[in-house]
Amino acid sequence: TPLMASMGGNIAAKRTAMGHLLFNFLGTAWTLAIFFPFCHFAQWLTEELGQGDPGALSAFVNHIEATDPDTYNHLFDNTLPAGHPVSAQIAVMQQSVSIGLSVFHTVFNLINLSIMIWLTGLYVKIVEHLVPSRPNQEEEFQLKFIQIGMVSSSELNISQAEKEIVVYSQRVQRMIGMAQNIIHCKDNSEEFTKQFSRLEKYEEISDRMEIEIADYLNRCSEGRLSNEGKHRIAAMFRIVSEIESIADCCYGIGKILIRKRESNAQFSEEIYHNIDSMFIAVEAAMTNQILLLRDVEHAQQKDIITSYNYEREINNLRNQLRSANVENINEHHYEYQAGIYFMDVIGSLEKIGDYIINVVDEVKNLLRLSK
Template sequence: MELIINIFSLVGSLALFLFGMKTMSEGLEKFAGDRLRSILAAMTKNRIMGVLTGVLITALIQSSSATTVMVVSFVNAGLMTLGQSIGVIMGANIGTTVTAWIISAVGFKVDIAAFSIPLLAIGMPLIFSGKGNRKSFGEFIFGFSFLFMGLAFLQDVATAMGIGDMVAGILAHVPQNSFFTILLFIVVGALVTMIVQSSSAAMAITLMLFGMNIPGFGFEQAAALAMGQNIGTTITAFMASLTANTQARRAALAHMFFNVFGVVAFLIVFYPACDAVSWFVDNVMGGGNDLFKLSAFHTAFNIINTLLLIGFVRQIEMLVCHVLPMKAQDEDYRLRFISGGLLSTAELSIMEAQKEIHHFAERCQRMFGFVPELMQTEDETEFNKLFSRIGKYESITDSMEMEIAAYLNKVSEGRLSDASKAQIQKMLRQITELESIGDSVYNLGRTLNRHRMHCQDAFTPEQTQHMQTMLGLVEGSLEEMMKRIDLTAPRTNITKSINIEHEINNYRKQLRNQNLYDVNAGHYSYQLGVFYIDFISECEHLADYVMNVVQAGKGLNNDYEDRPRNGQD
């Protein structure tokens, strides 16, 4: 019974450590998320700055996995190139070594857990303050406290269970001073890191075991575990990229190639490297703490690996592009920017969804561009092909609305600021109206198709001119909508959109009255007039939906829809 309790205590201590690491990282990301993303965007213009950026951000949030996942999501959202991401990933590997230095310096020497409880008292009022930044900083304090409490509990439980003796017993059956043993420890390090999904947690366990002076588990064995952890940590970004686009998968693959290459290269000079690090710590740093040797090795490994490969970023990029080629039809029928799982923080997921909505709007605008072409097409085969294409686009817009809405609903389940909650509501309204634009464009195509099939009379030159003028006004409305949705464009007011909307409404009324007069005067048949005015009215409805998208982005109520939404009816 005691053994079972100890096992659960050991797992619980590790869980507390991981939870603390996650909470601390997420708290700091939310506290300084926009700043971190601004740093990523501004400081990755060249590979050197990219590396330094990766070091800085990872040292701050204490998680190379979080940085790498953030980078993958940036590449997925088109905010960072593949080449830029490789530099940041290199820096993230260096930045994550800060955790090992902190633990080596104070984790097992000073009773940090004793200070953790008072820290919780400081963090509690911040957690319940309700203010976004204060709450996020409170989460950071709580995470920091939980991290070191978990570390202290982990050491206490491991000592009580006699983990050191257990490990020594296992190692007694493993050949000592064998290169095979080093390879075995690398594999174990990779597997442990893959399981706990945190190289920092795996490094904490390694430092704890190394500090126990277990027979058969010396500096070289611990260093091999640390090398394996560098391979295991790549699995987090790789899993995050599985449902992302090709560029994001390439970034994750580059991370894996980079770390695997470093391990292979260091294996060639493994024993001399260990001796060099030991000499440096003993003679330059003054010795006194063997844990510093492992931290120094971990840091040296990542710095040297970066120095070796920093000049070959372009070659790494070419390699991963060769392994993962871009298909001609890649993502033609799928979302481009958001993946099946949420990446990094909720705020970052919202940003990805915004990019996807922009892509959604572009597809609607491109779909609308088929209508003038359909009007001018006389060949029946070409007409049917183009009308079928419009129908295909309409089906895609339906799917995009559902998938983006499902993604936003997942995001809304997380902890969000009031501003983020309001932003999600705006985005949900936008995608609903964008889907209606797709329906309306299809209705325009269907009206032209019905006219072609059921009416022998062609549109008069005057009708054709009026229809083209109306399409031009709607196109102008769509262009203004795209300016409002474009995240990189400067914010403008919606006065021009409102003016175009009024112009479309007035033009529709004018054409409707003129149509009644022309039909009564016998200028064309009643049936032709019905198809003509249906087309004009549908253009006006489409413009209503466009205006609703603009208003949703502005946070205003929808005042322009004058009919119930009925899909394609």
């Protein structure tokens, strides 16, 4: 069943399904090897728990068949009179059988887990070998937690969407690093072209992920939800939109550098240093945002305050660099055109800071709602 359910899923879903199959297959193998002793153990454990003997029902029914055929026939025709002593005895024994089966299944999984947990590394290698990834799959469009087309329990699906938003945010964070890398590439180099193409590809993936997550949230909202669930979905819509705007800004930095290359403007070492300082502040703010998104319902107030401190730091740095830029141009530290592109990059990074704090505001609202 898990394999069939994962057929339309991504590689993570397929590997999870294969891991589930292997877990049960290997567990079944050792259980069959000691099947009768294992059954006796489950029977003994059920009795020790004070739930009776699960094997007594079969012996009792066989005894009724041999000694009282009429009662046996009525029993299987479901025509025994109400309150018949045999019916009462069988009801008690049926409960023992049900609990015995539960004990059997629970003990099977516990023993199986206690065996497999020591073989996790080998287990992962086997699954990855059976379900290999394609080259560069990390840079392909894929949702990790959401299975598009499968929406059942809406409240449960919200938590899956929250996990997917964390993955989305992590992917967009990589774009910040790419934007910083392309800043330091020589304008007409092959590396510049390669990095810009990669940034462009990630921006396209970001757009598609936003659409898929939003579509999933929209279908979740059509289900039966509590008021809290509806507010959570509304907040997640806004969070996804803000994260996508961060991706747009990162791609926008790449396009600024394209224009800079076309105008033959050159950045000085001072500009590079100032841009890197801004990137460091934005990266720290993005990392803290992801920390908050990982567990929205238990987000720490100190982490929210840290985000607001990063926002103030980014704004202050932008203001300082803007003032210094005018002086540096007047003092001929670099050309006017370079200063324009420099401020465009800084402006885009400051916008990223704004989008990050918008996400944090939504997290703060969700935290207040959960309380």
